[in-house]
Amino acid sequence: xxxxxxxxxxxxxxxxAPVELKCNYxxxxxxxxxxxxxxxxxxxxxxxxxxxxxxxxxxxxxxNKGETSFHLKKPFAQEEDSAMYYCAISSGGSYIPTFGRxxxxxxxx
Amino acid sequence: xxxxxQSSRYLVKRTGExxxxxxxxxxxxxxxxxxxQDPGLGLRLIYFSYDVKMKEKGDIPEGYSVSxxxxxxxxxxxxxxxxNQTSMYLCASSFVLGNTGELFFGEGSRLTVL
Numbered sequence: 001x002x003x004x005x006x007x008x009x010x011x012x013x014x015x016x017a018p019v020e021l022k023c024n025y026x027x028x029x030x031x032x033x034x035x036x037x038x039x040x041x042x043x044x045x046x047x048x049x050x051x052x053x054x055x056x057x058x059x060x061x062x063x064n065k066g067e068t069s070f071h072l073k074k075p076f077a078q079e080e081d082s083a084m085y086y087c088a089i090s091s092g093g094s095y096i097p098t099f100g101r102x103x104x105x106x107x108x109x
Numbered sequence: 110x111x112x113x114x115q116s117s118r119y120l121v122k123r124t125g126e127x128x129x130x131x132x133x134x135x136x137x138x139x140x141x142x143x144x145x146q147d148p149g150l151g152l153r154l155i156y157f158s159y160d161v162k163m164k165e166k167g168d169i170p171e172g173y174s175v176s177x178x179x180x181x182x183x184x185x186x187x188x189x190x191x192x193n194q195t196s197m198y199l200c201a202s203s204f205v206l207g208n209t210g211e212l213f214f215g216e217g218s219r220l221t222v223l
Contacts, residue, residue, distance in 0.1 A: 009149065032210050043113075044152075044199065044214040051210075086151060095140070095203060095210045098168075101151035 002027040002089050004100035012106045013077050021072040021103045023061075023087030033063055033070040034088040034097060044086070047072075057081070077107045112136070115200050115215035122222050128187040130218050132200030139205040141183035142212065143167075143175060146197040155198075158183055159205065190222045 003026045013019055025031060033050040048056045050063040050070060061072045070087060084104050088097040116131040134141065140159050144152040144167075154167030156175040164175050172194060176184045183202075187194055197219050201212040 006151075034210060036212075043216045044201075046211045049210055090210060095205075096142075096154070096157060097210070097212065098154070099144075099152040101149060 002031065002091060002098050004087050004089050004098055006085075006087055006100035006103050008103045009101070010104045010106070012108065014108050015079055016076050019072075019074045019077045019081070019105065019107075021085050021087075021105065023070045023072065023100060025068050025070065025087075025089045027068075027089060027091065029091055032090045032095070032097075033061070034090075035059070035061055035070075035072050036086045036088060036099070038084040038086070040083070047085070077105075079107045079109055081105060082107045113200055113202055113213050113215040115198075115218045117218050118216065120218060120220045122190050122220065124191060124222060126190050126222075128190050128220065128222075130185040130187075130198055130200075130220070132183045132185070132202075132215055133181050134183075134200075134202040134213070135181065136202065136204075136213070137180065138202035138213070139180070140203045141177065142201040142203075143173075143183065143185045144199045144201065145169065146199050146217070152199065155185065187220075190220075192222050194220065195222045196220060 005024045035047040037047040038044045087100040090097040113134045142157040143155040158164045158177045174186045200215040
């Protein structure tokens with residue numbers, strides 16, 4: 001069974017500080033990993049996926065198969081980054097994702 | 110832009126009532142999903158459907174059923190609502206062929222059961 005763990009319910013930082021939202025997963029095959037974001041009063045939307053190796057809104061995430069992690073990072077947080085972030089995993093080909101419990105990021109001015 | 114529309118943003122129902130939550134997508138997606146979103150518990154999959162009249166149970170199907178009579182529409186049904194079904198319900202859809210793995214979500218339906 002695939003499982004995602006986001007150990008932090010809440011992460012609070014000041015503007016300009018680095019941010020790292022942790023995500024660990026368990027899956028025996030080759031997983032697909034995603035980060036979704038939900039801003040206040042907006043719908044949940046995809047932020048980035050590991051297979052794209054892209055940077056979105058300054059965020060990056062590297063898949064570390066040895067540590068089974070997919071942490072989301074940004075070097076300098078902005079107030080508009082305040083949101084709920086969900087890590088998700090799906091098995092290659094099925095695309096039925098399992099979501100973590102989410103981390104609420106608050107960026108203070 | 111992909112649009113997933115949930116017909117009711119807010120509902121208040123009484124224990125024992127039958128509840129219908131409707132979801133429509135306009136991108137000809139094969140897959141449709143119903144998730145439940147609760148603080149501290151994240152998103153949990155209730156049911157999904159990969160084709161018309163096809164459905165599969167997710168992680169928490171108890172107390173729920175679904176209907177997919179048309180490709181664009183996926184309904185979640187609570188036969189007899191209970192207070193522990195008070196929650197935010199999210200509908201989502203995605204492609205099968207050429208799937209990148211991205212789910213497209215609706216705005217959510219917040220259900221309160223009294």
